[in-house]
Amino acid sequence: MDYRLVFSTLNETCNQTLASLSDTEDLPYGEVGERLVVCIRQIQAHGAALEPVVASFTNVYHHYDFDEETPGNGYRTLVKVLLSCLLHIIHKARYISSNLRGAFFRADHNATEMEAYLSALCQLRALLHLAQTLLNDTPCGQLCTLQDAELSRRFVQEYSSMHKACFYGRCLGFQFSPSLRPFLQTVVISMVSYGETYGKQQSGIGKAALSLLTSGKYVMDPEMRGAEFERITQNLDLQFWKSFWNLTETGLITGFNRIASNPVQVNLTLSVPPMTLQLPLASDPSLSTNVSPPIAHWGPGPVLMRLISFEIREGQDSEELLSFSRTETRPMSMSQLPWVQKQPLSPWLLIHFHGGGFVAQTSKSHENYLRNWSKELGVPVLSIDYSLSPEAPFPRALEECFYGYCWALKNCHLLGSTAERVCLAGDSAGGNLCITVSMKAVSCGVRVPDGIMAAYPATLLTTDASPSRLLTSIDPLLPLGVLAKCLNAYTGMGSEAVQPAVGQGSLSSLSRDTVLVLSDLTHSASNWIQSFLDPKRTIDRPSPQPPAPPLLNSTPLASTPNRSGCSDAVEYPEGFEPLRSKCFAVVHPTSGPILKNPFASPLLASEQLLRGLPPVHIVASALDALLDDSVMFAKKLRAMGQPVSLSVVEDLPHGFLSLSQLSKETEEATRVCVQRIREVFQGPNCTTILENSPRQEGTQQSTGQ
Template structure:
């Protein structure tokens, strides 16, 4: 990891975010061998002890300890082979990191966890209070985990043998059917059961366990039939097993990832924008003076290209026709010229910089609102206005619709910067995940159109290859709670491979908005204020629904789903009811929460994490255990499900080698024209290899590029900065990189 220019506190937190994590990127070969020997000795001792125990649990323990020893023995030569050559795939010698190293780190953590579990059995097996049943399940889970990791190491060896010249992706000429068939043979259930999230830091692990449990509960509501009340009632009753049985939860999560359609992903991820979650940033995050939604009318924009000639920016029109583009302006200060600030005082002068942000969400979900927690933090730290683009979402608006909107909004901001409280001298782009992909692609569009690019780019955990080509890091999807393999493939397919009937459906869509931005006055904007949040009377947040009274909110219409909104409502109401039953009523809950957060001695993140845990625990009070028939969700997701899946038939799809879809395919000539770029990823990111390979390409053409690889955090960690100290510190690293881009650009302007 590149830790230059970080404060000592940030370095300490990022490098030590797991108490049991090795000091280096992975444990040295000698240390790993020592730990393997320790594990084998303990397992052999326990196996000998339980070989004489003829009870069911005693024999299960005996066989599990033997299985652990067998798995680590088989893994040793594979580890050595991978460790010998993995450094060839690093970005540079100062930034050790790639999918191979990540898997060895996962293995090191699994070995340590197996040692801890085995020692617990060793120390307590003679005790009268020995919890044999519970520990039997723990040891069995460890044995399955070690066996699955051994299978992953076999896949990694195959991938490494097919890659040359430091390329982390398998060559396209290699038949991938065999690799994907082997993927389907890996037991994923052990990664989502009682040891879910073991590879992450403690604070993140708690959040991920809550999210995994929420996913299983949501699946019950989503797939059950009947009225809203019967759905909620049946789902509560049928979900008991997920609280008391981690293995059942694991089974459901794996089946969801394999069988649920992209609409389920959209609906579940949109829960992040439920009212309950929307109120958290206003409590925990720094307050902002401006947070408003603006609709950019679909009118032609003319800007000056690099040759001094006029260039007309195409109005977004793919698939859903000519619609306004929604953006959100966030600012810690009220600045001169900002929309909606007429008559307000005092005002700060316009900033010389603007940050344009593109949110993640797999191209299919979320918006700037779901990323509000860390964006408020960024707005205060950076002290520049942030313009967030709420692009249209797949599958209703697949490629290239979102790309068209990003380019259009950027050019609008460049031309009308004075309305955003900035002089427009410096425009930095920042994006995470899918939004980062769109940011890179829009830069290529600028280069193709010969118009000025942004002054610098910051991209976090970005997928640069929208394809199913295997890489070692992508194998991490087999154990990722947030981005399982099935979810990843379905999201990419929804964006990159639209329904062939979709274009025909919208080909004759010629909706046009007649009002232009210039025709709307300041008073018109104030009159069109749509609504305020429930806390708006005392809040710093003011939201405008539209600049045009007859405009349809594209993001809302795209996210509409025959079941999605209903499911969101059920889960949101259900969560509120549980919280209200504990604290009395909504108003007192909010007041007491705010008071406790302001007076507590520990961090805001810890308090919110405690709130999440309390909410999770409150669910259990309303569960009823009893005999019942299988729910609709069980019939669809759990029953008659094959333990193996044909990944080739289910997830493989043809994707064109389009650099606007997969920036990794950009030409060297175009990459040389990229602005300075900061790339950030995490060791457990399925998109880690995408980040490394794209950073390498920029570096090879002489571009100004840096790469950070953080530890202990998952893909999408920025969304957890309110819940986790480590994620919050990771967000600080992002701020530091953006500050470096701003400083670099300002220095260049001074020199010129």
């Protein structure tokens, strides 16, 4: 849909709704009717101001794409998100106009809904203004302000003071595929409920039970949910996020994932001792080089891995492999399973690095799609459980992943493969590690993998501003405050002391004492019931501060002082100022020399380090805050003549691989990833630059891009 049609439809619909509201003498709405009139007039004012801004973006944003066949960058995304918000407003205004005199019309509810979208529209207008500043202050075609630290600092400053709760209440997930919105609502409600119990002396399962039973009030009160989510994402420490994300590895959730995914005959967790490896040099296989075990921060230690295989292959039930196993249930020998035919060694091997912001999760969190990949591709999958930050900051994870990669090359016969072709695959932080492990292989002279599939990778570990990173102000899965905490933890700039990780990773730290569960359930049930009887009642602590109220007077939006109090604050158009939060965020911008280390931020790597990389296949999401990382890295590789492809899927959030079974859209995006891996295994016959899938093109047409 053309943006001009959206704006003209918005204006026409608002006029029709105002006309319907003008004759309300016989309707008992009173103040609520006045609220609707004021709200709709302000929406029209925002629309009139935004249309020329959108026009300026649509005239130039094609210059920032990877190529003509792959339209995707942060400027396009911001326009798309704005149009999506306007379409929701149009739909709601039409409903009000048509049902105003209906017997079941809930005037106050509909007025509150419109006010929520007015707040979102106001904040999106501010983000587009910030994007205009980026557009004006960066060279044409450049998406990130790598040379302008001041502009990035102002971006962080604005994020800290801007009101964001409106995006986590009634408007939650409006920009994503409709099939994912119930899931996003569940995640946000779970997070704020879990935040209530965080820090209490309870078991992990007890906290989860209490969270479940206290979530009722957040279902009934979206405004409270939004305000509490804003507080949590801005001010709770990193340990909260590690704890919450690791809930995905509790028995109940992993059990469900295993039921929903394909069963496999091999699922072994391995612990490889730290011994020096000898590998042949890539340039001259008659010579060899030594690969040392990981030593950063606390010296040599074992590397944990998980081997997944849909079928039992030669070597996978060998005593040599089982000597590394930490799994209580080992694969049956062929004598115990005479009806199972052992498969020969596969010529392919998939080595996987999981996501989780470098700070959370393990292969167990990603097991659901790894099982499916093993079946679809007919390949053994080895996932490396690297040590996590802040206990194990850079370069520990990189050292462990590189060592695991080298160990797999040397011991591929134990994994059920000849490793004729090896593919690295990972998502988010794991995508970063796929690239940096390959860079390390180039620099050490060992064999590089035959290809990389990196899903929404983090290639720039800084808070430098880019148009897609402005989405961290509205993204429920990747807010800027959380992103900055993860990056600072990985680069060793966090406040937590660096100590050896107990058990090397989080696999061994997930078991919890369950003694208090019954008392938790009893106590929580009472509070849960009371929350339905009295929605204003909170549990064991005061109510969160309410969100900043939207500007709902009939006069133009008044300019208010910037909460940051800085003289160099962003200047907005006269008569406009975004809403400010009552919950000021403390975001520590990323800093330090490690951020510029090319093995931490591969986007900053020299051509010498990047030359020699295998084909890199990047699968990004148009609504991901890290989209511009992918676009910029792909463009850099292409400019060097390196083989690279970029696919951009629509309407999905960061982390869509872990959501692969939730909707058709996530299933199709996962299939794109699988296809890229298959192309690596099938050899160099695939084209260098690949087109978007038919689904992606259809989605872009449907949104007017």
